[in-house]
Amino acid sequence: MNTVHDNLLAIKNKIQKIALECDRDPNTIELIAVSKTKPVEQITEAINAGQISFGENYVQEGVEKINYFKQALPDTPLIWHFIGPLQSNKSKLVAENFDWMHTIDRFKIAQRLNDQRPTHMAKLNVLIQVNISQEMSKSGVSPSDVTDLVKQVINLPNLSLRGLMAIPEIENDFNKQLNVFRQMQQLLYSLQADYPFMDTLSMGMTGDMQAAIVAGSTMVRIGTAIFGARQYL
Numbered sequence: 001m002n003t004v005h006d007n008l009l010a011i012k013n014k015i016q017k018i019a020l021e022c023d024r025d026p027n028t029i030e031l032i033a034v035s036k037t038k039p040v041e042q043i044t045e046a047i048n049a050g051q052i053s054f055g056e057n058y059v060q061e062g063v064e065k066i067n068y069f070k071q072a073l074p075d076t077p078l079i080w081h082f083i084g085p086l087q088s089n090k091s092k093l094v095a096e097n098f099d100w101m102h103t104i105d106r107f108k109i110a111q112r113l114n115d116q117r118p119t120h121m122a123k124l125n126v127l128i129q130v131n132i133s134q135e136m137s138k139s140g141v142s143p144s145d146v147t148d149l150v151k152q153v154i155n156l157p158n159l160s161l162r163g164l165m166a167i168p169e170i171e172n173d174f175n176k177q178l179n180v181f182r183q184m185q186q187l188l189y190s191l192q193a194d195y196p197f198m199d200t201l202s203m204g205m206t207g208d209m210q211a212a213i214v215a216g217s218t219m220v221r222i223g224t225a226i227f228g229a230r231q232y233l
């Protein structure tokens with residue numbers, strides 16, 4: 001079995017290769033290691049291999065890991081991304097512990113995070129989640145409602161609106177993946193005319209990373225290819 005260290009190296013090489021093939025600077029693509037369900041031992045392996053950005057989906061689990069590493073590695077600055085759906089009664093834990101929040105899908109949650117962000121902390125970086133495949137079951141705002149939400153979120157002083165995030169419907173065909181990610185890219189382009197500080201596109205997972213990078217992703221969220229398959233209880 002490959003180690004986390006080897007897997008990280010392989011993914012970084014892959015990102016670099018894809019970026020160069022589509023004339024992008026590999027340094028403009030950040031790798032987020034999605035560590036949900038994975039133990040702190042595996043995260044430690046990733047840290048020892050130089051990884052500093054991690055993504056977590058479940059609030060409680062994420063906060064436990066953040067606190068663990070504050071104690072265990074107080075001198076290693078890590079960056080924690082909340083990438084799961086958030087119930088409003090758990091927003092305080094995200095506001096108090098995470099550096100990024102990728103799944104803003106309504107003003108109410110943004111407002112709560114703003115009000116609950118401790119003043120001694122840096123602004124919470126936030127992304128608006130777009131329901132780009134227009135699936136009934138998935139969260140995220142529909143593309144036509146994004147601009148209205150942007151206009152509201154930029155008024156919140158403790159949040160820094162950085163861009164958009166999407167989890168498209170699972171699709172194995174590269175061209176179909178690309179087509180959906182291109183819609184995200186266009187959406188961000190059109191917003192950047194008025195909101196140039198929106199510089200981030202969080203898209204691409206183990207199964208669709210290549211298409212996401214070709215379509216301009218600046219943050220890929222990779223779990224399986226780094227930590228192996230997840231087991232759910």
Ligand SMILES: *Cc1c(COP(=O)(O)O)cnc(C)c1O
Nearest residue numbers: 034083205206207221222223224
């Ligand atoms: C689990 C998850 C990932 C990582 O998916 P892999 O297919 O394991 O790379 C990325 N983003 C989100 C929002 C996730 O929930």
